[in-house]
Amino acid sequence: MTQKVNKQVCIAGGGPAGVLLGLLLAKQGVGVLVMERRETFKREFRGETIAAGSVAILDELGLLQSLKQNGFIKVKCIEMYEREKLLFRADFESFKHKQKFGIDIPQPVVLQSIIDEASQYPNFEIMMGTACVELVEQNGEIVGVIGKQGNELFEVRSELVVGADGRHSQLRKMADIKTKVKTFDRDLVWFKLPKPKNWSQSNMIKVHKNKHLIILPTFPDMLRVGTYIPRGGYRETRQQGIKEFRDMVTEIEPAFKELMEQHITSWKDLTMLDIFTAFARQWSRNGLILIGDAAHTLSPVLGQGVNIAMQDAVELSPFIVNHLQNNPGKTVPREALIPFEKKRKKTVKFVQDFQERQEKILAAKSQMETLVRRVKMRALHRLPWKMKVMSKLQHGIKYN
Ligand SMILES: Cc1cc2nc3c(=O)[nH]c(=O)nc-3n(C[C@H](O)[C@H](O)[C@H](O)COP(=O)(O)OP(=O)(O)OC[C@H]3O[C@@H](n4cnc5c(N)ncnc54)[C@H](O)[C@@H]3O)c2cc1C
Known part of the structure; x- marks a missing residue:
């Protein structure tokens, strides 16, 4: 010492x-x-992704302007789709707070x-x-x-x-x-893809049967994509092969087919996150x-x-x-x-x-559970206090 x-x-x-x-x-x-x-x-x-409440903190500290010069993507909306059908949408423009967007940086x-x-x-x-x-x-x-x-x-x-x-x-x-x-039934696998032309700026969840993708536009011009595998199932996923992994993703989002073939060619292109x-x-x-x-x-x-x-x-x-x-x-x-x-x-x-x-x-497995998911998300979408809940999440209690 x-x-x-x-x-x-x-x-x-x-x-x-x-x-x-x-x-x-x-x-x-x-x-x-x-x-x-x-x-x-x-x-x-x-x-x-930094939620609106923390963007407000950075702004209060006078840091947002210099971060803007560096560049970031404004996150203004969260959407959930089952294939092309909208199940849920929260538009941050409807926040009562001054800070109406999160950022991806x-x-x-x-x-x-x-x-x-x-x-x-x-x-x-x-x-x-x-x-x-x-x-x-x-x-x-x-x-x-x-x-x-x-x-x-x-x-x-x-x-x-x-x-x-x-x-x-x-x-x-x-x-x-x-x-x-607490552990969950699923682990998350992340990867990045170049953002296709005219792709939405919204943070998006795409569900299909018992699978789903999280798709987040990421600075400067990429998408951060997450998909779930059974908990502890990464070794098995790898044994099945990278092509099967790509197929699983493109079954949920067919627009990713070519991008997956070009950019997800080995397990090094993926990051595993155990969820707890x-x-x-x-x-x-x-x-x-x-x-x-x-x-x-x-x-x-x-x-x-x-x-x-x-x-x-x-x-x-x-x-x-x-x-x-x-x-x-x-x-x-x-x-x-x-x-x-x-x-x-x-x-x-x-x-x-x-x-x-x-x-x-989200973790719906059976046909019945996916039906319930559809009904619940549509009901949530129509709730008058939807933005109040989103706001409490994004801004935190202090900023309400
Ligand atoms: C793959 C992944 C993606 C994520 N995406 C998002 C997202 O989009 N949005 C979001 O809000 N959150 C996201 N998170 C979660 C987010 O990163 C964390 O919640 C957040 O960073 C927590 O901040 P923290 O300062 O508490 O801890 P951390 O960010 O984990 O920082 C802890 C720091 O402590 C250091 N450290 C550890 N041990 C010691 C030691 N003994 N002595 C000194 N230093 C030490 C580490 O090196 C690290 O830098 C993600 C997490 C992961 C793993």
């Missing part, structure tokens, strides 16, 4: 939750260190823009290629972490450690926080709080992971600032974090329950 560093807040994880919290705290004069295990933010297939661009903004504050520091490998505990309180950069270990002493280290959170395990994990939801039973201990996927992993339905992670950061920062201003040098106790935890658990539960209901509808 070569070094001991003091920072008021040490955040493990430089994803959307961690870097946004870092910026918000730095703006309030808090000394903050973000440790990110990876050397760069370059990562594929992660959180590219590579996540590294968003993270870098938040970090550039935060780096203007001398009290903000980020260490890339640095993992948090241990919690430092004293008398039942978390008082810091051990960081590892290359082969060097060093100690950070903090009033609060934030576990923003994602769906497989190590900090959650180190803090011995138990998690309720996780909900940490408690999000905090004295001196530690979990946020984002570390506290609650969501399913991919309606792409809410980044949204909820960013909302966590926005909701948490006033609690931290308030405690540090009134109790300088003192560990942030669990009791100061519980109001945040309670409030956010309510929001996350609402989103997870909604996702679970949708997943059940």
Whole structure:
């Protein structure tokens, strides 16, 4: 151990939750260190759709304009089709909020823009290629972490450690926080295709019999396509062969036939995502709080992971600032974090329950279940309070 560093807040994880919290705290004069295990933010297939509520957050922080210069796709509508027949449509123009669109943008661009903004504050520091490998505990309180950069270990002493280290959170395990994990009957396989000419700008679900595709226009001119396979069935899918996989997709969307043949030629063109939801039973201990996927992993339905992670950061920062201003040098106790935890658990539960209901509808297997799906989605489409529910999902409770 070569070094001991003091920072008021040490955040493990430089994803959307961690870097946004870092910026918000730095703006309030808090000394903050973000440790990110990876050397760069370059990562594929992660959180590219940012819901309207989080776009509003980025706009409030003055970041939307520079992101626009980089380029993004506006997401203004969600639609569901059974073949060419419309089952459901939610047009974001009907939101009562000022922010009437989400965006599709590579996540590294968003993270870098938040970090550039935060780096203007001398009290903000980020260490890339640095993992948090241990919690430092004293008398039942978390008082810091051990960081590892290359082969060097060093100690950070903090009033609060934030576990923003994602769906497989190590900090959650180190803090011995138990998690309720739910698995689903299906895993998700993602791939990208060039966007066909005149393709719709809507985020789309296409269902056909007991199968469906999620089709998302992705910056700059691609489609991100997801399809489901039985849970744990990736090996079997591979054994059946890439042609069978392409056939399965083109049976749902015949317009993809040629594109699939040209662009999905090996298993390297696919990314497998095992779907589970996780909900940490408690999000905090004295001196530690979990946020984002570390506290609650969501399913991919309606792409809410980044949204909820960013909302966590926005909701948490006033609690931290308030405690540090009134109790300088003192560990942030669990009791100061519980109001945040309670409030956010309510929001996350609402989103997870909604996702679970949708997943059940989408996962229709028998002919009867697909008929029920059709009826339910058409009924949902006609509901007068449809946009209220969509709005609550997209903007979060705070922004209603
Ligand atoms: C394939 C895929 C597609 C997705 N698409 C969407 C989408 O379109 N829209 C959407 O809203 N959500 C999407 N999600 C979910 C979304 O990516 C997450 O919900 C969101 O990124 C959570 O943010 P986070 O900051 O909590 O965690 P993460 O983004 O996972 O960030 C955690 C960070 O912590 C770092 N880390 C881990 N361990 C340590 C450690 N010990 N020390 C230091 N750093 C550590 C990791 O390297 C990582 O950078 C997708 C997820 C996947 C896997």
